[in-house]
Amino acid sequence: MKNEYDIIVVGAGPAGSMAARFAAEQGVSVIMLEKDRDVGYPVRCGEAISRAGVEEFIEPDERWIKAHITKFCLVAPDETEVTLQFDARQEGYVLERRIFDYELAKTAAKAGAQILTRAYVNGLLFDGDKVCGVKYEHQGEQKELKAKIVIAADGVESRVGRWAGLKTHIDFRDMESCTQITAANIPVNDDTLYFYFGKDVAPEGYFWVFPKGDNTANIGLGVSGATGKKKSAKAFLDEFMAKHYPDAPILTYIAGGVPSSVTLDKISAPGIALVGDAARQVNPLSGGGIASGMIGGSIAGKIAAEAIKTNKPGHLLTYDKAWNKRLGKRHAVFNRIKEGIFNFSDEKFNKIARSINKIPYEKRTLGKVFTTALINQPSLLVDVAKVFVV
Amino acid sequence: MEYRQAKTGRLMIDILPDKCDFCGCCVGVCPEDAIELKEAEIFIIDKRCTNCSKCIWSCPVEVIVFNKEGVLR
Known part of the structure; x- marks a missing residue:
């Protein structure tokens, strides 16, 4: 030195x-x-990243790739599930960080x-x-x-x-305070990132279940400081686990903040x-x-x-x-889209999920999802067009 | 009884280190740079704290508490 x-x-x-x-x-x-x-x-x-994001800096290596992701599953508050497949450009990984x-x-x-x-x-x-x-x-x-x-x-x-x-x-409202459990015996598809929306699971944010192979998964959420005033991320996570995976062995329980x-x-x-x-x-x-x-x-x-x-x-x-x-x-631009989406009511999320499910599976793209989500907010549609090939 | 002093008077915010995960959310939102966080050690720099509560709202694991009576030395 x-x-x-x-x-x-x-x-x-x-x-x-x-x-x-x-x-x-x-x-x-x-x-x-x-x-x-x-x-x-x-x-x-949460350890998810796009393949392109990795490849710019390091050769992908199976020693630190726990799952290869080709699908999103968005779960609306009424449990309507929307699955969409990535095109090659958007493929991703869940890492072992x-x-x-x-x-x-x-x-x-x-x-x-x-x-x-x-x-x-x-x-x-x-x-x-x-x-x-x-x-x-x-x-x-x-x-x-x-x-x-x-x-x-x-x-x-x-x-x-x-x-x-x-x-x-x-600003405390922009801090997404997160908790996450890495749990075993979670029966999820190893090629899918799961996102849950709604006031009960993760207001002004989302709840994630990201597979890490061998039926293990990162399960967590972030809530903004505005929500945290009333209910902490830990309280939301404990409720979700009690409801969905009450007996899952917990390998890691961690807290963290995402400046959003x-x-x-x-x-x-x-x-x-x-x-x-x-x-x-x-x-x-x-x-x-x-x-x-x-x-x-x-x-x-x-x-x-x-x-x-x-x-x-x-x-x-x-x-x-x-x-x-x-x-x-x-x-x-992403921040403006976020502000448009995260203030949706549960009913609106449900309605959007049902609209997206009407789009043929092979034609669902991330761009189309956002367009559908923001169909009543023309000003934001321009923003979506800027970042996605719609 | 001796209380810890905040910048604006009596310190009312306390971090419970035994429950803390040392994640840094509170440090990130503190407008006064009043929280010191090492690898597995955390404490409030009393003279900087204004009892604004932002750290409490952003703690994901409920380890920061507000006590109107003040924090004992």
Whole structure:
């Protein structure tokens, strides 16, 4: 370990690992600090991702793919089921993230990045207004480490960004507070992601059952802080389990937060860039953040390394624009669609499900589903057309 | 009896660490950066807390509680 690095990445999730890798690949010195003792554990995630989202960064590997997904099953409040098959472009996986995250971190290491676990970052160093390193605790000792650029991949907490003066705290209504059980003896199809909607199961969000092979599944939900005021995610999950799988053995019970909003207004400042959940780079409609976090991380890592190599610190600030061009604007559209859909009444969900079931099975696409859902909201139809080939 | 002091007076919010999963929802919504979360250790930085309750509403597992009487030292 050196006394000083070009880049410090805080957090070793998918976004942090990709930031570290894409920076290190350009020959600058990089260290990634992880507060937990393990990279990739504990997992706080439903673990579903599109194949395209994986393939951009790592060769798919059966060691961390637990299920191959080709179908969605949407369950309306009255239990009307709508199944739709993906086209090849939308195929997906359910991951074993404790292995997946580890492998991603190894690609960063292979590119030349240093990694240190149990390193808890608790402050920043400044040179005037510019961030120039971190304060961290490691094995009971308080230390400092200097760097030209700090990349904050510290997840939903996003404290590193605040210390640099960025407004990162999330409105409690936009925080989807989640609980999830990984349970055994769950008889589900291994090729299908199940989504349940309705006021009783998951108001202003959805309830998921994602298969993980061998009749195990991730079963969970997120509720916004507005709902959480009255009833917690845990209470909803316990009710669902009691109703559907009362005797299922529980392998994991985990909590977590998904920042379900548009990307922060500012995700870079002198000497610092934010990536992944810390930058609110989650797809606000699906709540998926693995692929978009890796994309955000890769863009920030690359731009940070360029800024160092060309000795142009201001270049880092072009990251905001690059992110918005690649995904940020799209997420803004997804957020509007989300707001249109998540306020539906149960009756409306039921009606939509029945309408979709009238579309011949082979002609049902995700675009058609959203169009059907939003048929009475013409302004949102334009948004749907923007993101799906309808 | 000695109570813990919040920024705005008596601290009324308490985190029950024994039940906590250390997920970070509360940290993400805290407008005052008043919650410190390590690997498996969590506490309120009393002097920053304003008792706004946002952490309570966003806790998925009900481990943050509000006590009008205040939190004892």
